Amino acid sequence: MNLLKLSLIPCLLLSLISSTAFSAASKIDHLEPMFWWVGMNNPNLQLMVHGEHIGNLKVEISYPGVQLMGVTKVDNDNYLFLNLQVSSTAKAGKFNIVFRDASGKEIHYPYELKQRRKESAERKGFDNSDVIYLIMPDRFANGDLDNNSVENLSEKVDRNNPDGRHGGDIQGIIKHLDYLEDLGITALWNTPLLEDNEPQGSYHSYAISDYYKIDARFGTNEDYRRLSQACQKHGIKLIMDMVFNHCGMAHWWMKDLPSKDWVHLHDKFTPSNHRKSTIQDPYASKIDRDQFLDGWFVGCMPDLNQQNELLMTYLIQNSIWWVEYADLGGIRMDTYPYNDPQGMSEWGQALLREYPHFNFVGETWYKSAADIAYWQKDALNADGYNSYMPCVMDFQLFFEMQKAFNESTGWEKGMVRLYESLAADYLYHDTGNLLTFAENHDTDRIMWVLDGDIQKFKLLMTFLLTTRGTPQLYSGIEILMEGKKSDGDGKMRIDFPGGWKQDQRNAFTKQGRTAREADAFQFLRNLLNWRKNNAVIHSGNLRHYVPENNVYVYFRSNAEKSVMVVLNSNAEAQKINLSRFSESMKTYISGKDILSGKLFDFSQDTMEVEANTSLVIELQ
Numbered sequence: 367m368n369l370l371k372l373s374l375i376p377c378l379l380l381s382l383i384s385s386t387a388f389s390a391a392s393k394i395d396h397l398e399p400m401f402w403w404v405g406m407n408n409p410n411l412q413l414m415v416h417g418e419h420i421g422n423l424k425v426e427i428s429y430p431g432v433q434l435m436g437v438t439k440v441d442n443d444n445y446l447f448l449n450l451q452v453s454s455t456a457k458a459g460k461f462n463i464v465f466r467d468a469s470g471k472e473i474h475y476p477y478e479l480k481q482r483r484k485e486s487a488e489r490k491g492f493d494n495s496d497v498i499y500l501i502m503p504d505r506f507a508n509g510d511l512d513n514n515s516v517e518n519l520s521e522k523v524d525r526n527n528p529d530g531r532h533g534g535d536i537q538g539i540i541k542h543l544d545y546l547e548d549l550g551i552t553a554l555w556n557t558p559l560l561e562d563n564e565p566q567g568s569y570h571s572y573a574i575s576d577y578y579k580i581d582a583r584f585g586t587n588e589d590y591r592r593l594s595q596a597c598q599k600h601g602i603k604l605i606m607d608m609v610f611n612h613c614g615m616a617h618w619w620m621k622d623l624p625s626k627d628w629v630h631l632h633d634k635f636t637p638s639n640h641r642k643s644t645i646q647d648p649y650a651s652k653i654d655r656d657q658f659l660d661g662w663f664v665g666c667m668p669d670l671n672q673q674n675e676l677l678m679t680y681l682i683q684n685s686i687w688w689v690e691y692a693d694l695g696g697i698r699m700d701t702y703p704y705n706d707p708q709g710m711s712e713w714g715q716a717l718l719r720e721y722p723h724f725n726f727v728g729e730t731w732y733k734s735a736a737d738i739a740y741w742q743k744d745a746l747n748a749d750g751y752n753s754y755m756p757c758v759m760d761f762q763l764f765f766e767m768q769k770a771f772n773e774s775t776g777w778e779k780g781m782v783r784l785y786e787s788l789a790a791d792y793l794y795h796d797t798g799n800l801l802t803f804a805e806n807h808d809t810d811r812i813m814w815v816l817d818g819d820i821q822k823f824k825l826l827m828t829f830l831l832t833t834r835g836t837p838q839l840y841s842g843i844e845i846l847m848e849g850k851k852s853d854g855d856g857k858m859r860i861d862f863p864g865g866w867k868q869d870q871r872n873a874f875t876k877q878g879r880t881a882r883e884a885d886a887f888q889f890l891r892n893l894l895n896w897r898k899n900n901a902v903i904h905s906g907n908l909r910h911y912v913p914e915n916n917v918y919v920y921f922r923s924n925a926e927k928s929v930m931v932v933l934n935s936n937a938e939a940q941k942i943n944l945s946r947f948s949e950s951m952k953t954y955i956s957g958k959d960i961l962s963g964k965l966f967d968f969s970q971d972t973m974e975v976e977a978n979t980s981l982v983i984e985l986q
Contacts, residue, residue, distance in 0.1 A: 431456025550894025
């Protein structure tokens, strides 16, 4: 997530600790996680309890296989942290946690342990066989008119306001999963769906006010589970967008912090300097590094102190809770380098201990491969740091794609940009586990960058979907939606046409698309569904050749198949010398372009490629 254009007034807390007296009417406001599972690899469970003077009470638990190992008190006596150990012999069931004051008065809080599914630990996350579809739920489709505005949440629906809430929700996504399956999508990443109770700009939901609650304007926790189950029926993995660097000012604990070091507080409002390089920079000063890590992202997003062990445990358990509860197929972590590096390393290790085959990706917004590679699991970093983040976002390739298709041939221009970008892959520990994309919710729409040129669009999509990595598409790219960042986030993040009953046309249907949109949609649909069934593109070896005359040729191959990809980014047809590619073409004598159906005979020395044309040739 980049700098959000919100109307922000920095809010510093003058009073953090409440001091009301305990009474028999005291109640527990929050106990999180609300329930847990028997059979986790890590038997330890930390419960955060918030209630009036709850810290003055004694706690008892009597349930076979569950042992209260200790109670941690903090500055604020409205909190207790209970350290439980759940034995592998424990049975799923309900029991009471008893809180007792000095006079013997008690609060009984029911707690439940559920049975973990045996196959949960072996779950597979998304990988390079997938194509991820990114949705901003508020701008995709409104499937439930009853939750457009919610009484106890500040911001109400206002579709006329580009920066307001428009009413898209979980039910709207569920209703269009058949559309995504038909398109060829195999994984779904929604921007955050958790509650964001900021008074304005809350539609993006990156200022989370409750880490265990789906925003009621999107639906309920159970609706999110239904989304996951529906996705699986359509062969789609569900990826959850998480935000741990900061919470929202409207988060319930900001009114009553557990301790003064729960968030980074300063004498005056101190924003992050946004200098991500200070983490890897061997010469960085402590003051610059600290301001990057500890400064607030923006004024309504308090910076969480992940060096606080209680908070870090809370965040780790929150991730595991959502994976189990919603049966997730992946996690995307927002603003990844802004988080405390050691805390996030512990987070990654904890996830992989529970789910060895799971996948999660960090937002690594850098322009160089060297900077991005630093954050990938098992990178050979000079400082010895290991993030345990399996997948990182390939922003370097993104920046090069935005330029490459608008340039003519040159020493470092045009298709050469793509070649040189991939030539830096030696820096990555795992080149197959890179998230590749041409646009997302924080960038210019690629069709605005390409000045609406559909031929350039086809060239770019061919590259994105046949090179290494896991491609991500942003909702609406299939119908050539445009938008530029300089117009403002809200105006760039426009609604998908047809997602609202009152829309004049429905681009989810063939009848609702213009001829130009239909052309782009069908091109992408054909390529996506072909990719879905061709492992050679998922994980086959990549061999590429230095572009000549702005023509880029590369091959993907495995033991069963070889595919030749040709990108001619010229306004004129080009002839290419086939003998140059003998290393990859070997004994193949013909091929068929899966995009056009055209047959090619390789008995000649040269092959002509039409202007502004891409070819994906299955070699025979």
